[in-house]
Structures are given as C-alpha cells and as structure tokens.
Amino acid sequence: MPHLNTLVRLLREAAPLGAQADALLALCRARPQVARALYLTWQPRSRSYEAVGGGERLPPGAGDPLQADDDALHARLGACRQLPLETLMAVPGWLGGRLRRAGWSHGLALVLPLRGEPGVLLLATDEAAGSAWLDWLGELLGEVLALAGGARRTAPLLAAEPLPALLLDAQARRLDGNPVFDRLAAELGLDDPRALLPANHVQLLRGCLEQARALQDAPSEVAGRQFLWSFIPDVGNGEVLVRGREASAQIQGEREAAKARRLYRQIIENTTDLISRRTLDGIILDASPASWTLLGYWPEELRGQPALPLLHPQDRERVARSTRDALEQDGYVTLTYRLRHRDGRYLWFETASRAIRETYTGAVVEVVSVSRDITARVRAEENLRRLAEVVEANTDLVLFVDPAGRPTYFNPSARRALNLDGEAIPASLDGLFDDALLRQLERDGWRCADERSVWQAEGYLRPRGERPPLPVSLVLLGHRAAGGERYYSLVARDMTERELRENQQRRHQDELAHTARLVTLGELASGIAHEINQPLAAVVNYAGASQRYLQSLGSNPDAAQRVAQGLARITEHANHASEVIRRLRAFLRKGQRRLQALDINELARESLGLCAWEAGQGKVAIEQALTDNLPPVYADRVLLEQVFLNLLRNAIEANRERHAGAPSAIVIGSALEADGRLCVWVEDDGPGASAETLERMFTPFYSSKPDGLGLGLSMSRGMVEGFGGTLQAHPAEGGGLRLECRLPAAGEGARRA
Known part of the structure; x- marks a missing residue:
C-alpha cells in the first residue's frame, strides 16, 4: 500500500516523469512474482524506446544504432494495451535484440502512459509462475493510472497547511481548498469563499501565470479584517496556489507607522x-x-x-x-x-x-x-536687562503696582526718597500718597490708565519718618500682559527744585510787576495828581467858606447850617482823596501773592478809574459791555488789576496813535463762555497789527512803540497763565485789535492756581 499511495500522490501532483516511473517500478517489484521491471518511453527523435527512472539500463542491440528503429513495435503497441514479452521480442526492431541480450525471456509488456507520454512497462517472471496474474496486474495498474490521471490534483501538503490556502485553475475556478480556508470563510459568513481574496485576484492569477513568478502580499479586507495573499503559479498545469494570512494588526501597525512617518516628515519639513x-x-x-x-x-x-x-x-x-x-x-x-x-x-x-x-x-x-x-x-532679554539697569539707575521714582493696587517694586530712587531703605515693600499706597493725590488716583487714575494707558497728575508723597511732603509730577502707566492681565507702573519726578525755581520765578515776576506798576503810576502821575488835587481844592474852598460863615454867626441865622454843610463836604472830599490814595497804595502793594475769589466786573471798573484821566486827555471814550452776575474768579487782586490796566492803556495808546487827538472809543466787556470760563476783552479802534506782530506780540522785549520796553503784554500773559487762564490777541472787526483774557471760574481756577 505505501508504494501505491506514493504512486497515486505523484500522479495527482504531476511529479516529474522519472519520479512517477520510479514509483511505478517500486510498486511492481514489491510483488514476489515479479523478477524484473522496466519502464520505457517512446523517443520520437531516435524512434526507439529508452528506459526511464532509476532502474536497470538495456545494453545496445546488434548493428548500427543509426540504422535501427522500433517503428514497427511502436505501431504494434499503439494498437493494443498489452503484449506478451515473447511476442514483443519477435517484432523486428531494435528493442527486441536489446532485451534478448539483457536476458529477458518471459513476461508481459503493458502500455501505460505517464504524464501523457507513450510508455511501456515491462514485467519479467519465472516461467513456472504463469502469466494469468500478470494480466490482472496490468488491468489494475491501467485503472489506477486512469483514475489518478483523471482525478483533480492538489497542491503539495495542502491539507497540512496551517494558513488558509486555495488551489485555482487558470480561470480562477476553485480546484481545492484546505480546512483552514473553509473555516475562515464560514466564520466571516461568506457565500463564496473567494470573496476572501483581493478584488483583483483574477488579474493577479493571470499575471503570475503569464510571468511565471509568484506574487506576494496582495491585500484584501473583509469585515474590517486585513489579509495578505501570495499567488504561487504552476505554469505546467495552469494552476495557482493561493496562500494567505491575516495581517490586521500588522497592516494597522504599518499604516500607523506610515502615518507617523509622514507626520514626522511633515513636521520636520515644515x-x-x-x-x-x-x-x-x-x-x-x-x-x-x-x-x-x-x-x-x-x-x-x-x-x-x-x-x-x-x-x-x-x-x-x-x-x-x-x-x-x-x-x-x-x-x-x-x-x-x-x-x-x-x-x-x-x-x-x-x-x-x-x-x-x-x-x-x-x-x-x-x-x-x-x-x-x-x-x-x-x-529682548538684553533690552530688558538694559531697561532694568535704566530703571535701577533712574533718578525718578519708579513703582510697579499689581492689578489689586498693591506695590510690588520700588527702584532705589523711590526707596531713598520715601525713606524705605531696609524696609519691606508697603502693602498699599495709602500711606505713601497725600489725601488729595490719593483721591485723584482712586477717582480718575486707574480708570484712565485702563482706558488710555496713561494718566498724569501732580501732588505730594509722604516719606516715612519726619521728612516733609515731597512734591511730585506723577505719571500712571497701564500695561496689559500677554494673558490679558492688567498691571501698572508709577513714575514720579521730584518737583522740589521745580517748586523752588517757580517760587523764585514768581518772586522775580512779582518784583518786575511791582516795577511795572511804579512805571505805570509814573506815566499816570498827571492824572493821579489831578484826581487828588480836585478833592483837596474842594476841601480848601469849603474850609474857607466855613470860616467866613463862623464869623457871621451873630448876624446870619443860616451860618451854622452852612458851616455844617461845609464840614460834610470837606469830609466827603477828604474820603474821596483817601480812597484814591488807598487804591494807589493797594496797586503799589509789594509782597506775597494772595489768591482770593474776585468779582471780575468790579476789578475791571477799578482799573478804569486808574486810567480814566489818561483816556480823557486823549479824547478816548471807554465804553463798558460788562455782563452782570458772573461767577467769581480765583486770582491775586493786584496782579489781575494790573493785567486789565495794561490792556486798557494799550488800547488807549492804539487809539491815540491812529486818531491823533480826535475823539475815539474803546470797549471793555465780559462774558461767560460755553466751556465755563470767564472772558474779559478790550477792543480798540487803533491801526491793528500784522500777522507777524500778532505772533510776536507776547514775546518779552518786543514792542511796536519807539519808547516801549515790550514787557507789558509778556508779563500780563505770564500772570494770567499763572491763574490757569489764557491771554490772546485777534484782529477786531473794525480794523483794530481785540485782546481776550480768559480765566476759569473760582473752583477750577483755584485748582489750577
């Protein structure tokens, strides 16, 4: 049986001719009745039969081999299935002589083609064994070869293959499949197991047969599971063995790895x-x-x-x-x-x-x-380092404040100025700012710094210990971090020296103003003398008349009454002279400025009294356009009166220059403007001023008068600006000049002053 199974397997697997012939001879020799066995195939080129396989070889026959052939025997065997050995050797030809020389005498020749090629199996037995069983053996081998040749062949070791495998013909029809393949198809619920194969498996099968080479790792996907298939061709039989393996994890890993590689490559490249x-x-x-x-x-x-x-x-x-x-x-x-x-x-x-x-x-x-x-x-770090060095070395006081208003940093200048050397950073700004500055900061500072990023104010800081308050000019800067958080910087400049300079400048300005007043009174001396002489002359006249009435008391019953009337007139004119002197003394007052709430109209009228005689001498009428019930202004009485007097005298001089003694008029007026400021204006009827003169009019030592010093309007503007106001010049509608002095109302003026 082992020899028969081997023969059948080799026939089904289409093994080489020599292997099939050896298996056939081994099967025959295993029978004790068979003495010798030999398989011969027809050789068309030499027209003779030759032995195949690992058996014995026949000796050459007699005569010239080139002239010998077995055509007659080949024709005889083609017409029958078996022939006694004696009959075969009697047929004229090359093979019979070779068999006789090899000692063959009794047996049977069976026509058994292998791999579709003509062939003859020679069996030799003892003459005593008979030939009946040879006929039976010939029929058996013929049936075996016929069945094996017509049966479907399987791939080698297909049943023992642990991976799913399938045998297909050239038209992709299934010839065989192993149990692993069938179980996998059943597990996935496939009606046609070939659905496991790649969608283009027909093209792959034809390609591997045409190219006579195996195709590996063709992918397919079924129900989310990945498979790789190899197509192994059998070109001689037109068949392909398809072997596969599940590679879901591998393919998924490869896809993830490829995706990661693409991602890493993309990251690297970009x-x-x-x-x-x-x-x-x-x-x-x-x-x-x-x-x-x-x-x-x-x-x-x-x-x-x-x-x-x-x-x-x-x-x-x-x-x-x-x-x-x-x-x-x-x-x-x-x-x-x-x-x-x-x-x-x-x-x-x-x-x-x-x-x-x-x-x-x-x-x-x-x-x-x-x-x-x-x-x-x-x-940036270098700039920050340099900025930190600048902040550390800055003579201004620099403080950093967090969003809650707590200071977080003081530069060395701030520590020295606030007497914080050796102390921890204060928890708040309450003890460092005076009450007024702290209220401004709480009311306007933080809001303005958030909205406009900057806020400015002036006030006083309170150093620790017994040090006096420190005047500063304060700037609050609002910043925004990258995350949107707010924080602040406070930069304070010590204004002590500025205050000293301003006080000194104010003293110089007051001295200069006093000198200017003396000069003005000198220029108004004639008018002042006239204004004093008038009440004095009246006093003398009334005194003389009173004396005469006293002498006639006995004879004149009205004398006493006339004396009383004269004394009353004397008192009246003496008081008038005293008031003139009082106004002059007040105008000439020298000392520290005294800021107070003033009625701007009253001050304007007093200024008119000082220059009325001068206006009268020049035939210049002064018209008043003062608005009643104006709010007060906060200023120094003497300095503001000096400003009004300067404006009036400039207007009188301008009219005298243009009209040369002819009657003319100037106007002084006041009004409350829409922005809450008070405006006092003086308009003349003089020659006016060019654009260049208007630009330089308030420049110190500039004057259009031949004998002028050019200090009146310059000093007047300085004094007005010191009260928080402005002094400007504009061409008048009639061709003259209009000087406008604007001052804030008392509350705002007090704050600015």
Whole structure:
C-alpha cells in the first residue's frame, strides 16, 4: 500500500516523469512474482524506446544504432494495451535484440502512459509462475493510472497547511481548498469563499501565470479584517496556489507607522526649528529644510560639512568641549551659541542635542539636534536687562503696582526718597500718597490708565519718618500682559527744585510787576495828581467858606447850617482823596501773592478809574459791555488789576496813535463762555497789527512803540497763565485789535492756581 499511495500522490501532483516511473517500478517489484521491471518511453527523435527512472539500463542491440528503429513495435503497441514479452521480442526492431541480450525471456509488456507520454512497462517472471496474474496486474495498474490521471490534483501538503490556502485553475475556478480556508470563510459568513481574496485576484492569477513568478502580499479586507495573499503559479498545469494570512494588526501597525512617518516628515519639513544629524566630531550628516530659512544654506550644501566653522569664534572652544563631554557622559546637552548666517551676520541659537548610541558597545554613533533661533529672545532679554539697569539707575521714582493696587517694586530712587531703605515693600499706597493725590488716583487714575494707558497728575508723597511732603509730577502707566492681565507702573519726578525755581520765578515776576506798576503810576502821575488835587481844592474852598460863615454867626441865622454843610463836604472830599490814595497804595502793594475769589466786573471798573484821566486827555471814550452776575474768579487782586490796566492803556495808546487827538472809543466787556470760563476783552479802534506782530506780540522785549520796553503784554500773559487762564490777541472787526483774557471760574481756577 505505501508504494501505491506514493504512486497515486505523484500522479495527482504531476511529479516529474522519472519520479512517477520510479514509483511505478517500486510498486511492481514489491510483488514476489515479479523478477524484473522496466519502464520505457517512446523517443520520437531516435524512434526507439529508452528506459526511464532509476532502474536497470538495456545494453545496445546488434548493428548500427543509426540504422535501427522500433517503428514497427511502436505501431504494434499503439494498437493494443498489452503484449506478451515473447511476442514483443519477435517484432523486428531494435528493442527486441536489446532485451534478448539483457536476458529477458518471459513476461508481459503493458502500455501505460505517464504524464501523457507513450510508455511501456515491462514485467519479467519465472516461467513456472504463469502469466494469468500478470494480466490482472496490468488491468489494475491501467485503472489506477486512469483514475489518478483523471482525478483533480492538489497542491503539495495542502491539507497540512496551517494558513488558509486555495488551489485555482487558470480561470480562477476553485480546484481545492484546505480546512483552514473553509473555516475562515464560514466564520466571516461568506457565500463564496473567494470573496476572501483581493478584488483583483483574477488579474493577479493571470499575471503570475503569464510571468511565471509568484506574487506576494496582495491585500484584501473583509469585515474590517486585513489579509495578505501570495499567488504561487504552476505554469505546467495552469494552476495557482493561493496562500494567505491575516495581517490586521500588522497592516494597522504599518499604516500607523506610515502615518507617523509622514507626520514626522511633515513636521520636520515644515517646522521653523532646524533639525539635524551629525557625527560626534561635528560632521553634518543631514539637516531639515529650515536650514535655508534660518541660515541661508540648503540641506544639500551642509551635508558632509563640519559644523564648527559656522560658530562664532568666541563660542567654538566652549561648544566643542561642552558638547562632546556631555554627550558621552549624559547623552544629552542644551547649549546657547551664535551661528553665522550665509550673509555674514551672526544669530543666536539654542540647541538641544541627544546622542544615539550603538546597542552593544554604547558608543555614540551620531547626534540628533534641534536648534531654535532665539535672536529675538536674546535681544529682548538684553533690552530688558538694559531697561532694568535704566530703571535701577533712574533718578525718578519708579513703582510697579499689581492689578489689586498693591506695590510690588520700588527702584532705589523711590526707596531713598520715601525713606524705605531696609524696609519691606508697603502693602498699599495709602500711606505713601497725600489725601488729595490719593483721591485723584482712586477717582480718575486707574480708570484712565485702563482706558488710555496713561494718566498724569501732580501732588505730594509722604516719606516715612519726619521728612516733609515731597512734591511730585506723577505719571500712571497701564500695561496689559500677554494673558490679558492688567498691571501698572508709577513714575514720579521730584518737583522740589521745580517748586523752588517757580517760587523764585514768581518772586522775580512779582518784583518786575511791582516795577511795572511804579512805571505805570509814573506815566499816570498827571492824572493821579489831578484826581487828588480836585478833592483837596474842594476841601480848601469849603474850609474857607466855613470860616467866613463862623464869623457871621451873630448876624446870619443860616451860618451854622452852612458851616455844617461845609464840614460834610470837606469830609466827603477828604474820603474821596483817601480812597484814591488807598487804591494807589493797594496797586503799589509789594509782597506775597494772595489768591482770593474776585468779582471780575468790579476789578475791571477799578482799573478804569486808574486810567480814566489818561483816556480823557486823549479824547478816548471807554465804553463798558460788562455782563452782570458772573461767577467769581480765583486770582491775586493786584496782579489781575494790573493785567486789565495794561490792556486798557494799550488800547488807549492804539487809539491815540491812529486818531491823533480826535475823539475815539474803546470797549471793555465780559462774558461767560460755553466751556465755563470767564472772558474779559478790550477792543480798540487803533491801526491793528500784522500777522507777524500778532505772533510776536507776547514775546518779552518786543514792542511796536519807539519808547516801549515790550514787557507789558509778556508779563500780563505770564500772570494770567499763572491763574490757569489764557491771554490772546485777534484782529477786531473794525480794523483794530481785540485782546481776550480768559480765566476759569473760582473752583477750577483755584485748582489750577
């Protein structure tokens, strides 16, 4: 049985002719009745039969082999299925003689084709054994060959294959399949098991047969599971063995790995950081495309080049030493240094490097580095350092305040000025600001700093200890952090010296104003003398008349009454003279300024009294256009009266210059403007002023008069601005000049003053 199974398997597997012939001969020789067995195949070229397989070989026949043939025997065997050996050797031809020379005498010749080729099986037996059983053996072998030849052949070891396998013909029809394949198809619920194969399996099958080569790892997907199939062709039989394996985890892993590789590659190619590989000695192996953006070199230009020459000369030795030591010991290092751009400038870089080691020896085989351009950051840090040095060395007081209003930093100047040396930072600003400044800060400061980023004020700070209040000009700056949080900076400038200068300047201005008043009174001396002489002359006249009436008391009954009337007139005119002198003394007053609420109309009328005689001498009428019930202004009475007097005298001089003694008029008026300020204006009917004169009119020592000093209007503007007001000049409608003095109402004026 083993020989028969072997023969059938080889026939089904279409084994080579020699292997099939050996299996057939082994089966025959296993029978004790068979003495010899030989399988012969027809050779068309030599027209003779030749032995096949590992059996015996026949000796050559008699005569010339080139002239010999077995055509007659081949024709005889083609017409029958078997022939006694004696009959075969009697047929004329080459084979009979060879058999006789080989000692063949009794047996049977069976016509048994193998692999579709004509062939003859020769069986020799002892003559005593008979030939009946040979006929039976011939029929049996004929049936076996017929059945094996007509049966479907299977792939080698198909049943024992642990992976799903399928045998297909050239038209992709199933010839056979192993149990693993069938179980997998049933598990997936497939009506046609071939649905497990790739959708293009027909084309793959034809391709592997035409190309006579195996195709591997053709993918298919069924119910979310991945499979890889190999197509192994049997070109001779026009069949293909298809073997597969499930690769869901592998394909998923490969897809994830490919996705990760694409992602990493995309990151490397698009990142703004420079990613590079180099040897431990600094030879660049590869670089990302960011090298062009950062350094002006393409990766191809950097490959194979040493990295050290790109470093700044001052950084080379430090970087080379630190990098090699750290990578060999720790495997990781981060350094900051300068690299030269292609255009010659140097940029700051921060590089993190990691060593890649050989698995078994631990030696560093290459270094992977990620370099980032930190030039902007280094410059920003340098600017911050310089700014910190400026803040520390600044003579102004600098405070940092958090969103809750708590101070977090005082520069040295602030600590010295506030007497905080050695003390902790105060918890709030309450004890550092005077009450008025603190109220302004709470009312307007924080809001303005949030809305407009800046707020300014002036006030006083309170140093610790017994030090006097410190006058400062304060600026509050509002900042916004990257996260949107608010924080603040307070910059205060010590105004002590400015106050001293302003006080000194004010004293100088007051001295100059007093001198100007003396000069003015000197210029008005005639008018003042006339105004005093009139009441004095009246006093003398009334005194003389009273004396005469006293002498006639006895004879004149009305004398006593006349004396009483004269004394009353004397008192009246004496008081008038006293009032004139009082006004003169007040106008000439010298001393510290006294700011008070004043009626601007009353002050204007008093100024009219001082210059009325001068106006009368020049035939200049003064018209009043004063608005009643105006709010008061906050100023120094004497200085403001001097301003009005200067404006009136300038107007009188302008009219006298133009009209030369002819009658003319000037107007003084007052009004409350829409913005809440009070305006006192004096308009003349003089020659007016050019545009250049209007621009220079308030410049010190500039005057259009031949004998003028050019200080009147300049001093007047300075005094008005000191009260928080303005003094301006405009052309009048009639061709003259209009001077306008604007002053804030009492509350606002007091704050500004």
